[in-house]
Amino acid sequence: MKKSIIVLILLAGFIFHSTFATDGYFRHGYGIKYSALAGSGVAVSLSSLGAVTNPASIIRTNNSIEINISVFSPNRDYTVSGNPSGFPQTFGLTPGKVESQKNIFFFPTIGLKRGITDNMAIALSIYGNGGMNSDYPAQTFYESSSPNTGINIEQMFANLTYAIEFSKGHSLGVAGIFGWQRFAAKGLIAFSPFSSDPANLSGNSWSTSTGFGFKVGYQGMLTDWFSIGAAYQSKINMSEFERYAGLFAERGGFDIPANWTAGIAVMPNKNWTLLLDVKQILYSGVKSVSNPIMPNLQNSLLGKDDGAGFGWRDITSVKFGVMYNAIENYTLMAGYSFNENPIKDSEVMFNILAPAVIQHHLTAGLTRKISEDSDLTIALMYALNNSVKGSNPLEAPGQQSIELSMRQWQVEVGYSFCLIK
Template identity: 35%
Template sequence: MVFKRSLLAASVAATLIASGAAHATNGYFSHGYGVKSMGMGGGGVALPNDSAMIIATNPAGITETGTQINFDISWFHPVRGYSQTSNSGMFNASAESGSNNFYIPELSASYALNDTSSIGIAIYGNGGMNSDYSGTATSLFGAGNSGAFAAPNSTMTAIYGGGEGGVNLKQMFIAPTYAHKFMDGKLSVGASLLFARQTIQVKGLGAFDNGMYSAAPGYVTGNEVSHSTGWGGKIGVLFHATDAISLAGSYQTKMAMSKFDQYAGLFAEGGKFDIPSTWTIGGAFQVAPAWTLTADFQRINYSSIKSIAGTSTTLGRVKLGSDNGPGFGWSDVNVVKLGAQWQMSPALQLRVGFNHGTNPVGSQDVVFNTLAPGVVKNHYTAGFTYALDQHQELSGAFMYAPDVTVSGPNNAVASYDPSTTTTIHMKQYEATIGYAYKF
């Protein structure tokens, strides 16, 4: 009963906190969930690693985590911005996004019902289609807001010029979970019911807030924070092929979300912003008594979400907010996650990892993605766990994602200077600390 009351209180607190989460690594999905996984490149679909946060990766894994509570908090520091050059110099521009420090909590718990069945819950976040350009930022489109394609010497203010610009997307997931062992414990199967809540706010797109560019003027930019909710599911399997080899896979459904009503004139289908499906397969290999290696492959299906996948090159011919309206032009992302764990002593584990994800943003959609420059590809990670006693452990992880740039033409001003080229960039730092109590 003490465990159940503690879990309820912690769940409520984390729900309130996690609604402010912000992330951006593999597109806008986190590179990993749980401090132990984060130290191994975000991998571990086949390695529960004595952490209830395995729910977020593979719900089958809680059959091996016993009864425990985990709490992690990350400091996430993305550095992103854009620059623009043109032969005439008329459209030269640059800006760095502000709001570079985010604090992201995660909570998970598992409870062993008996030798074969377990229940659990995880609360965690996605997000990071995030940018915050100040009012002093130089305009991408000159100085006019009579339209996105206004003449450069107009006296009116343009997108990102003379006013705030940017977007802030946050997603929170709550995942109650059940898992069961079969085949004398060699095979585990688990399932999570997913509830998602997301919020968004967009600023600085006044140039497009009219009947020429939007199907719903007045619902494009500068409105209050808009909320959306939806449901989905995740299933997972974990199979111990031998004492040294484990294989696993998981699948998360596409989540149909309610519309962002305040931005019905910006996102396709009248404000729809669904969450894409994703699947992961992988293995864990104990190559020596003290060494375990992991290898995962993940697919994130951004192309199935119109508001994310629709190309921005149709802007001006197809209206924002329409059924097939322009979007960010993101393609599907393939992710390879590699990790290694060393049991250095009975109390201390050390970890390293590497995560490579394909870049979802093509050169033709660079200008629109100044709002959300989620272009990083490589992530280098390290981590540790130290057992304080038989019930408590402290873990840490660090991630660095080097700077990636993507350049493309700014077709909005091509009639004035076809040489105009826009470049977006991003790099990231993240440090996570985690605490676990085992009953």
């Protein structure tokens, strides 16, 4: 057990490199089997990493360690159409299409589950969640001191979960969550006149913050062929990014929004499992993410409580998954998810930095049972190209438009093995 925990801690150091954006800036699924099912599965117990989706799920899994490695590629760009007007008090952008650099990222997800008694278990999950990454080889906002424009936020979470089966087939779980994140921005000096703290707006080194939250969940087998599940995660109150107190609302605040998930699983026979989940992410609870650019940029200063933000709205995701295990030693998985777009067409200006406009995910996966105590899984995800187009709010009406686009793919490999009982 001690060796297992040491391995998890060492591997956790690599998670800091995770940068992606799918359900806004949440992942479409946590744990490779859940990822292969488009993030559905709150009503089933598939692996130790099910604790991230639903803390109650670990009761019905083996004592095991799971390690997933993902290769993720987000392709993002923006296109400006129309020439700057040159009128006083306008902020026009250079016309053209610019693609963000660095489109390949690697990140692991790690889980450990251990039973305490026949009806109680604990789990440790370590995973990444960030972010909003962009690195444009252009002076998008006309900053002469930086040849590139962009931001990068990286987030790591560690969940310690406890679950109990309080009645046959019915379990409850609770997880304490520790969050760590860091942020850096470049190419934003042109917004200094709009900032309450221009020295802490752009071009500084990494700024870090930490915080705590919790997650609770329920899972129940109502019949042999039908189960339900639900989970709620609190807002994680993070400390401020002090070096970017002149950019984010609330003096550098960047909390992790609350979210909830509910779903069902139907097993029409022993070979098939059909899943349906609904998830909502409450971005409106975080001012630095949800405050609109206008009229906030005119009425307040960046960094103030009502300073301009990214204008993200709450989004709801619907996730479908299917599993088929009639082939000896193999389980086939597939899924589809759709989420609302957090970015409105009126908010395209700041979201050049964070073009998280993905809405459709297609997924597939295959698990091969290697032995009685181990299995190997591969999962694929493709997020269809999507775009949002709106007017430049800092230009003369009808003068310029900005279009944000993104598409993604991911390949993930996971290995799980049982611990000695």
